[in-house]
Amino acid sequence: MKKFNVAVVGATGMVGNKIMEVLEERNFPIDQFYPMASANSAGKKVHFMGKEYTVEELNEHSFDKDIDIALFSAGGSTSKKYAPIAAKNGVIAIDNSSTWRMDENVPLIVPEVNPEDLKWHKNIIANPNCSTIQAMVPLKVLHETYKIKRVVYSTYQAVSGSGVNGYKDLEEGSKGEPNKFYPYPIAFNILPHIDVFEENGYTKEEMKMINETRKILHDDSIRITATTVRVPVFYSHSESINLEFEKDFDLDELITLLEKTPGIVVKNDIKNLQYPTPLDVAGKNEVYVGRIRRDESIDSGVNLWVVADNIRKGAATNAVQIAETLIQNNLI
Template sequence: MKKVNLAVVGATGMVGRTFLKVLEEREFPINDLYLFSSSKSAGKKVTFAGKEYTVEELTEDSFTGRNIDIALFSAGGSTSGKFAPIAAANGALVVDNSSFWRMDPEVPLVVPEVNPEAIKEHKKGIIANPNCSTIQAMLPLKALHDKYTIKRVVYSTYQAVSGSGVKGVEDLEEGSKGNPTGFYPHPIAFNCLPHIDSFLDNGYTKEEMKMVNETRKILCDDSIRITATTVRVPVKNGHSESINLEFEKDFDLDELVATLAAMENVVVVDNPAENLYPTAAEFSDRDEVFVGRIRRDFSVDSGVNLWVVADNIRKGAATNAVQIAEKAIEMELV
């Protein structure tokens, strides 16, 4: 694979650090590496592949004259909104992990196992990484939509505090000692909060509407009826989702399970007799999406229930972005 000059924006944050971990694990073909952050973290030293790098402050001149081919962004929506176009104007292909560009019609929203062809459709030099909870759902949904045609989805998510960043993890850790930091509107330790991101006028949260809108965009099907309830739970890392699907056509359950197992990077863990099903604790720090508790929904003619687990910082953010970058190189887009 062709070597590229690569930048990581937000290199000292939780996802940024995981970018570097995943890049090193996957032996991503890097020629020159540039690390950027806010002024607060600038000057920090980071070791990557045995070499020490100094983190630079992100400025409007950071991409000038450096021939950066790919820039991985995970520094928040306002930063991406300002600096992603600057990076793209200087020749970089931007893969952005924020929500800022996801619903822009000229910016592809990509899960590489699901819609890699969309990478070619970028018109602004920017590709969006979907929301973490959406990414893990897309792998099983793509396999089943192609086979049976999904007409309705009910999402119920149980999302780890790492999805809120370092402050979310700190609130759980301190709250479990009786000293919540107040980061969440209610204590998260020993609790569940049906409240991720802000509430909208329709009664849903932004997180819930992200899942609705992003699912339709990635699957290229606005006819799918979708509803969601997203819940923050006292788990450090790893999102879990109960997904109820209703299909246009009936299915054989054994065939459906085989369809899921055949999907790239989906692992079926489903043996109730042996208490085998995916858990966030067991499958943290993995890149696959794990599916279990596969069973018919007897309340409708053609429905199924799934339990879907993935590491939200890896597959739900960093790994998916790195996979997009890999595909872009394979497609000779950089």
């Protein structure tokens, strides 16, 4: 098997560390490996695939060397500056920030959902928002089969989605320490506020879910609303998703359809209290779906409870899967 030269930009961060872990778990075909980060982290040591590497400082010349794929997890400003430099040097940049997601020239990819969009990449590929990724895996197959008219998202998102600072606020807050990152305590509390508020009253996170869903499903006609909430959970985002279809459906057939969909684990046995929870799903790469039931307030609607590890499927695993899909389809 051909091997590839791979860089991880932001290698010392939470997602960067997880990307390296996932690359190793999935035995990604790597020849040369280049961990990169800001000047503050340059010189640190990281362990990867049985070897120790020194983290390089990211700069304008980092991609002069022979690199095939760069997995970016270093924030929007870094990606905005350096992803085009990488792309110009023939490197495929797979970016975890929001910088390129709504750029019409950049594909926004969930490999189980829209791998065909990789064919038109111009060396920059966007990883969707974590909360969007996990929703897309079940929604794609349901949209193809029943035609989604309307989506109502209500999310319950883990603090790791805010990075190390959010994690620390919960960890220290549970010990009685004051909040330093969130505007209010997150320990023993929930905050209906993720990212900044926009003029329409929605948060930026909510608008990400709305806009990214339409782009990934290639359908601007879907009516979508969202409320995103930060909850005192370390890992795994949970989502209550209410769907209204154009076509009627048989509930058992819908459940079977989800069970057969790659990347989904259905856990839906209410008689035995079996449904996905964040603790169950943390550390897993799949999207878990449960509490599947008709919405009896409308003619053709269904409710889903969708849970996924936001650092894995919501970030690192999805990015690595994009790279794997490029290789499988001879697009690199």
